[in-house]
Every structure is written in C-alpha cells, then in structure tokens.
Amino acid sequence: MKIAIIYNRDSQAVINLFGRPNREKYGLGTIDIIKKALEEGGHQVKTFEGDKNIISALEDFMPSVISGERPGLVFNLSYGIQGRARYTHIPGILEMLGIPYVGSSPETHAVALDKVLTKMVLMQKGLPTPKFTVLDTPDFDMPLQDDLKYPLIVKPKDEAVSFGLKIVNNEEELREGVKVIYDMFNSPTLVEEYIDGREVNVGLLGNTPVEALPPVEIAFSQGEKIFTYEDKKGTSGRTLEKICPAPIDEETTKKVQNLAIETFRALGCFDSARVDFRLDKDNNPYILEVNSMASLGKSGSYVFAAEKIGLDYNKLVNKLIEIASLRYFGPMAVEENSSSLYADPKMISFSYLTQQRDKMEEELKEWTNIPSWTGDPVGIGTMIKRLEKSFEDLEMTKASDFTNNRSAWTWETTQGFEGGTLMVVTIDVPHEGKGGYPIPFRREPEWLYGEGIASSRAGIACVIQALSALKIAGKIEDKKLGVFIYSDEGRGMRYSSHMLRLASAKAKEVIIMQPGFLNGKVVDQHRGSRKYSILVEGPFQRTGAHTTTPDAMSWFLAKSEIIRNISRPKEMINMAVQEVHSERYSILLPHRVRATVYLSFLDKDLAQQAEDALYSMFENPSEDEISVYIQKLEERPPLNKSERTSQMTEKLRIISEEWKLPFGTESGLLPTAGGEVPESTDLICGFGPASRDMFTPNECIHRGELLQRALLLTMYLLDG
Known part of the structure; x- marks a missing residue:
C-alpha cells in the first residue's frame, strides 16, 4: 500500500x-x-x-x-x-x-486539544475529572469558586505536551501563572485542582474493540510531582522513571483501563490515543486530559507500554496501519496473503498491476525519454534493443516470418500467436527529426506528458505490464500471443503494412494499442486517409511584371480553394492542403510549388470520387506555361463497424463491468494500423489510454487510464 x-x-x-x-x-x-x-x-x-x-x-x-x-x-x-x-x-x-x-477525525482532535471542552464531555458522561474554572486574562477580579482550593494547576486551555503547566499555591502565583500563559499563547487559562498523588497514563489501540495497554506510571524522584514540558524535552535537570506495568493493584489497573476506554469512546477517538490520570491517596483516578495523537517517540510512554504486550516498534507502527485499514475498508474479501489469492490468476494479476502503478509510470517515463522520431534510425534502434530485452525477460521469441528488422518486428509466446491475439504498437513518433528537441516526460495529477506518450509509449507500457502480469500469474506460456512492432507510423506504414497484413491474417484477433477516448472508450470505427504530393511548375517572372500567365504560387492558391470545396463533411469526406513549399530565385516570384494534400474518409467509393476530382482538377492546366505532377504518397484504409469489432467490444464490456472499469466505444478521426488488418480477423482499435493534444508539445495521456487499460488488457488476455 x-x-x-x-x-x-x-x-x-x-x-x-x-x-x-x-x-x-x-x-x-x-x-x-x-x-x-x-x-x-x-x-x-x-x-x-x-x-x-x-x-x-x-x-x-x-x-x-x-x-x-x-x-x-x-x-x-x-x-x-x-x-x-x-x-x-x-x-x-x-x-x-x-x-x-x-488517527482521529478533525472534530475529535478539536475537542481533545481544548482541555475545557474535554472536561465538559467527561463530566457529561459522568467520568471523573478534577474540578476546574477558566480565567481569560491575568487581570481577573472575580474570586475563585469555593470548592477550588490551593494548590492548583494552571495550563493553557488548548495546548499540548504540558506547555505552561505549573503548580500555584496562592493568588499571587496564580496571577503570575495566568500572565505567563496569556503572554505566551494569548489564550485563556484552565485552572484545576491539583490532585496530590501518582501520575498514570493508559495508551489505547484499536477501534472495535479498543484495547487498553498496560498502565504506565511516571515516578517523580525529586521536585514537584507534575510532568512538565521541560521533563518531556529532557531539559528539566531531573530524571523521571517510567514504570510499566504501573505498580498498582489489579482493581485499580482495571479501573483506569476501563475509564480510558470510556474516554476514548466519549471523545470519538480512532486507532490510538493516550489518557492521562492522577490517582489520589486512596487510588481514586481522575482524568486529566486526552492526547488524541499519542506520541510515537521511542522514549514515550505509549511505545513503552506497547512493547510490554509484544509490539516492538516496527510491529506497533504497522499495527496502526492495519487498524486504520480495517476501519476504512473492512475485512477484505481476499486477504493479500491468503492461499485463495494465489490460486486465482486474475487476482494475482490484479494485485500485481495495482502494486506496480508507480513502476509502470517510471517505465513509461523511461520509454518516453528515448527519442525515436520517424526519421531517426538511432532512436528506433535504441527502442528495439530495449524491447528485445523486455520480451526476452517475458520468455517471448522473435517471429522471423513477420520481422524484416527494418520497419517491422514481431515477438510471440511459446505457443505462438496463430489463432490467438496479436497486439500492435508503433515505436516511432511521427516527426522527421529535422530541428527541434524532444519533449521530456512530466507528471501532473491527472495527466502524464511527453513526446509520443500517447501515440506510442503508453501502448508499449500497457502491453509490457499486461504480459508481465500474465507471467507472474503463470499463464503467459499457456497463451497464444504476439506483439507486432512497427516504426513507420509517420510515413503511413509505407514499409510495414505488408508485414502486418501477413501477421494479422494468422491471428484470430488484433488489438491496436493507439490511444482511445476518455471514460474508457475504445475505437470501433475510424476513418481512412490518402496523402498526395502535388508539384506545380511555372514560368520565371519578375515581381510586378505585367503578364497574363500567373506564377506557380498564384495559380496553386487559386486551386487550393477548389480543393477545400471537394470536402463533404456530412458524408465524412474531408480534403485539405496540409503544407506548401515554394522555390524562387532572388526577387523573382515562385516558379515551383510543392504541396501535400490530405484526404480523410469512411467510405472508399466516396474517397475515390474525391480523388478523381483532385486529379481532374490538375490534369490539363489551361495555362501553357504551367505544369502539374501529382502522386499518391500513401493510403490507409478505414475501419467500419462490423461483426468483427462488435464481438470484441461485447467481450470487453462484460470484463469492464466485472472489474468496474469505465468502457465505451467511439469513432476515431485518425487512421490506424487497423486498416491493414484483413476482414477475416477480429479487430479493436484505440486500446491505449485516452489522450489529449496528440502530435503537439502538449501531448499527454490520462494518468488514471494507464492502469485501467493495462488491467483491462490483462483480463481480456486471461479470458482468451
């Protein structure tokens, strides 16, 4: 914990x-x-x-x-x-x-720290406490109550550890004592009768039931028989002896222990406390005060008494945790050390993952702080070496038929993944690596930030932790599992898509570990995309020259508005110019323009119509000096809702309800590797934690969903 x-x-x-x-x-x-x-x-x-x-x-x-x-x-x-x-x-x-x-609640501490309120509660409950009065200032002009006789004790109304404690024998000493307290604390003074006798305290431990520890006597060998602040700090110059069990008869022992328990309950204490008593010459006990935060100093009487019942320091400290846990959580349905836990792989996995929360975040931090942009072979190589070590620890081997060691790598369990589950993760951050600096990992209460943390790293962390949980539960060797890693997401899977198609055709189902949506939503439908490169070449023209032939830039800008109008949002067809670069000489106007046009779609037929309109627009430029070259750079198929997605989402919904995890489905705008999976293979996308601000310096994942997704993935694989 x-x-x-x-x-x-x-x-x-x-x-x-x-x-x-x-x-x-x-x-x-x-x-x-x-x-x-x-x-x-x-x-x-x-x-x-x-x-x-x-x-x-x-x-x-x-x-x-x-x-x-x-x-x-x-x-x-x-x-x-x-x-x-x-x-x-x-x-x-x-x-x-x-x-x-x-420990105790705020209201209990407030009452216990206020000695007057404490005494009023004790009196209301019929519990014995010395007679008292309260003096607000040292300039009091009223006489003391008739039943208050010197010597008296003065102490601050609401302070602890005996601050300002003093015996006074007459009015002059009383005023002086009240003045010291008033000057020191600007507080009223509690004045109570001094019980001449022995000082005993009783520690309490537990709730239902609460246990009274053996009484401890504070033995005064010299000086006044009061336990001052200087005594507690060891600066009084005298030595006090703590005796436990206190040398009092059994009847008195039982009496003070029972009174301590009644006081504990009267003030509503929790877990631990200490009640201080004075015993008069006839062994009649009087409750002086309640310490709702009994000191755990090694020399304190509370620790001293606990040792007498076999609780050494370590046991006492951990016992307090057990007591508070029992009060908050009740008897756990499955005890952490019970044999039933270790007989159930799901409970073993659950326990492992919940105890690994911090480790998971630390490993995610390490993954995130390895830069591996799409165009960075060194960073990609570093990621692969680390993944090789992780899969080796999991006793998984490389599937050579689905690994090209350039853009695609596949690992599998001893059972292989044929007819089983294939998890798909990218390791590249879509960035060509030209200029800029990696964005380091950082943590906020609800979000975890870092470069590629959503698009890549969180998926890796979830997969590794889920597989580790299966190994701890002794189930990984029984499962048909594979992990497909690719490194060209930033290039639309131009080189790895063929290998993924082959691998996913062998599996029964595929899980794409790209980010999902808040509240546990996975992606059961996402758009496809096509990317085009357009090159426009025109004449060399001087700025301000009078000519009827437009320059390349002006010509393309006129066409760009037509490109935007190809979009039909209601039919989920969107086309846009993503980037434009121009070339020119000196003060001349641009003579060459390179542009990238992006098309997103859900329906392939509508996408083809949009593509035909784009090609038609640039096929035969009306200006003789304008030349246009257009090329399709990449195409990523869409994923449409179908029986193959609904079967997996229904199974995930049942598991989520069992483990009380948030779950739902959503349509995604971004293409994923799922578009490359054959129709014959079941598929779900967006299994990674929910993200925000993807592909920006503020890219982040929802912190709570990191553990939730790792747990959901683990339970899904165990049910497979």
Whole structure:
C-alpha cells in the first residue's frame, strides 16, 4: 500500500504567517524510523511536510484508484503549523480529499486539544475529572469558586505536551501563572485542582474493540510531582522513571483501563490515543486530559507500554496501519496473503498491476525519454534493443516470418500467436527529426506528458505490464500471443503494412494499442486517409511584371480553394492542403510549388470520387506555361463497424463491468494500423489510454487510464 507520512517540522509554506505558531514537532529521527518500519512492512512510503503544498503532493503520490484497489493511506504525524485547533488541519484536508488516514477525525482532535471542552464531555458522561474554572486574562477580579482550593494547576486551555503547566499555591502565583500563559499563547487559562498523588497514563489501540495497554506510571524522584514540558524535552535537570506495568493493584489497573476506554469512546477517538490520570491517596483516578495523537517517540510512554504486550516498534507502527485499514475498508474479501489469492490468476494479476502503478509510470517515463522520431534510425534502434530485452525477460521469441528488422518486428509466446491475439504498437513518433528537441516526460495529477506518450509509449507500457502480469500469474506460456512492432507510423506504414497484413491474417484477433477516448472508450470505427504530393511548375517572372500567365504560387492558391470545396463533411469526406513549399530565385516570384494534400474518409467509393476530382482538377492546366505532377504518397484504409469489432467490444464490456472499469466505444478521426488488418480477423482499435493534444508539445495521456487499460488488457488476455 502507498503510505504518505505527513508531519510538521521545518516548512512554513503558508499564505501568511500569523496567529499562534506550533511548538510541537516530531524529530527527524523518529520520522525516519517510522518510514523504515513501514517499508519493512512492505509498503511504499514517502514523507511530506503538512503545508499548503500537501494537496498537490498527495495528488501526485496517490492518484485515483480503480475499484477493488486499496487507496493510499496517510500516517498522520502532523501537529499543524499555526493557529488554533492545529491538530485538525491535515485531517480536515484529508477528509476533503477523500484520503484515508491513521488517527482521529478533525472534530475529535478539536475537542481533545481544548482541555475545557474535554472536561465538559467527561463530566457529561459522568467520568471523573478534577474540578476546574477558566480565567481569560491575568487581570481577573472575580474570586475563585469555593470548592477550588490551593494548590492548583494552571495550563493553557488548548495546548499540548504540558506547555505552561505549573503548580500555584496562592493568588499571587496564580496571577503570575495566568500572565505567563496569556503572554505566551494569548489564550485563556484552565485552572484545576491539583490532585496530590501518582501520575498514570493508559495508551489505547484499536477501534472495535479498543484495547487498553498496560498502565504506565511516571515516578517523580525529586521536585514537584507534575510532568512538565521541560521533563518531556529532557531539559528539566531531573530524571523521571517510567514504570510499566504501573505498580498498582489489579482493581485499580482495571479501573483506569476501563475509564480510558470510556474516554476514548466519549471523545470519538480512532486507532490510538493516550489518557492521562492522577490517582489520589486512596487510588481514586481522575482524568486529566486526552492526547488524541499519542506520541510515537521511542522514549514515550505509549511505545513503552506497547512493547510490554509484544509490539516492538516496527510491529506497533504497522499495527496502526492495519487498524486504520480495517476501519476504512473492512475485512477484505481476499486477504493479500491468503492461499485463495494465489490460486486465482486474475487476482494475482490484479494485485500485481495495482502494486506496480508507480513502476509502470517510471517505465513509461523511461520509454518516453528515448527519442525515436520517424526519421531517426538511432532512436528506433535504441527502442528495439530495449524491447528485445523486455520480451526476452517475458520468455517471448522473435517471429522471423513477420520481422524484416527494418520497419517491422514481431515477438510471440511459446505457443505462438496463430489463432490467438496479436497486439500492435508503433515505436516511432511521427516527426522527421529535422530541428527541434524532444519533449521530456512530466507528471501532473491527472495527466502524464511527453513526446509520443500517447501515440506510442503508453501502448508499449500497457502491453509490457499486461504480459508481465500474465507471467507472474503463470499463464503467459499457456497463451497464444504476439506483439507486432512497427516504426513507420509517420510515413503511413509505407514499409510495414505488408508485414502486418501477413501477421494479422494468422491471428484470430488484433488489438491496436493507439490511444482511445476518455471514460474508457475504445475505437470501433475510424476513418481512412490518402496523402498526395502535388508539384506545380511555372514560368520565371519578375515581381510586378505585367503578364497574363500567373506564377506557380498564384495559380496553386487559386486551386487550393477548389480543393477545400471537394470536402463533404456530412458524408465524412474531408480534403485539405496540409503544407506548401515554394522555390524562387532572388526577387523573382515562385516558379515551383510543392504541396501535400490530405484526404480523410469512411467510405472508399466516396474517397475515390474525391480523388478523381483532385486529379481532374490538375490534369490539363489551361495555362501553357504551367505544369502539374501529382502522386499518391500513401493510403490507409478505414475501419467500419462490423461483426468483427462488435464481438470484441461485447467481450470487453462484460470484463469492464466485472472489474468496474469505465468502457465505451467511439469513432476515431485518425487512421490506424487497423486498416491493414484483413476482414477475416477480429479487430479493436484505440486500446491505449485516452489522450489529449496528440502530435503537439502538449501531448499527454490520462494518468488514471494507464492502469485501467493495462488491467483491462490483462483480463481480456486471461479470458482468451
């Protein structure tokens, strides 16, 4: 499980610094040993300062989960940066974000940190607590209540760790104590009777049921019998002894443990807490206060008591995670270490993939940061070498009959892929590699960015992770699977299309790993395309010359408007000029124009009509000095909805419902490799994660869909 440890130590990253600053902090050493304990417990752990950046930090560390996957959890050590009710700040944010966390809720922390509110709750529940009053300022003029007799204890109304704690014996000392607290905290003072006796505390662990740890006595060998802030920080100059179990009789032990449990429930605590008591000379217990965030410092009494019941530090820390997980998620239908998990390949694969989320993103980052533009043989070669290593690790071999080692490579399992499933992925980013720089990987809470991340890299990552999950589940050797890799997407599959036709004819079904659409939509229909090169040559003409023969550029521009009018959007026929280059000498007008015209279509007959109109337009130029040469550069067939797509989409829909994954279908505007797959082979396109801003510097994929698509692909292959 992903666990974020949130604490307050050094950061003051807030919009403004004002109000009461926090003086309560965990040491870095304690934070580090908690982190190591959780890592040894098998968790993925990261530490964060609990400041204004925590929301974006957690969004990055804990992306949205899929159904059945345990979300991340926060191990809350945060005492807040400033202000009142500071214990509530991080829990309040976590409640808003929907992130589970260890420890009590904001309302419990607010009550427990306010000692007066705590005492009022205790009194309402009939639980024993010393008599008290509240003084707002040191200039009070009212007499104390008759039943409050010196000596008394003064302490801040809403502070912790014994800040400002002091015994006062008369009115002068009382006013002085109240003044110190008022000057230090600008806060009212709680004044309560001093119970002369022994100090005992009881730690609590769990929820239903909650367990009371053995009582711990704080033994005072010298000085006043109160546990001051200086004692807790080790600066008082005296040594205090912690004794556990406290040397009190069994009846008193049971009494304070039961009172601690009642107090825990009365305040609505969760997971852990500590209740502090004083015992008078007759062993009558009085509840002093409740620490809703019992310290996990190694020298603290809570840790000391846990050790007495066999919970060493690592066990205690991981026990808190178990307790919070049980509270949020309940008993899991399948325990992670149960034999039933390892008997079910689907659950093994699910567990593997959900635990590999971060690794999948890191591998995607590595793939994305390898530049492999269409015209870059070095980058293409680097990608192939890395893929060879990945498929070797998966015990897949190269299918030589469907590999030309130039533009197409195919790997297959030991069973081969004849009559099975062939996955198709491109490794080139459509770019000729002339000028510019690769766009590096970057991560945002909802989107992952990088050059070619949608058009190529995410598909690779999904395939590798799905096959890895099958291997972990012990099923890859039983499956008829192949992976077809090609490197000329940027050239319309001019050189690899023949090899793909041969390979896909051998398979029963083909999955094209190009990007899909948001909400889990795959592509069951997409347009085809044709690309044409037009060369126009005209006379050499001076700028401003009077002539009836147009120059090449003017002539072509006049034709370009006619080209646009060939489009019939309602019939899904679109023709457009994509690029224009001209040549000229010195100050002369252009004498040569090269243009690329792009046609997208769904109906082949309508596409042929549009092509005939284009050729007819340029066949016999009316101007004697104008020459035109036109050539079809590439053609990519469309994919139309049919029985071969509907069978696969129906199966995917059933799997998606079972695993509670989003799913749907959409028509795509861009051509894909699916157009090369024979009609006899079942086919689905757009199986990669949803994308945005394809072929631009802002190309990205939806972060949550990376895991969703890898999981859907895995379950589909397992069902095959």
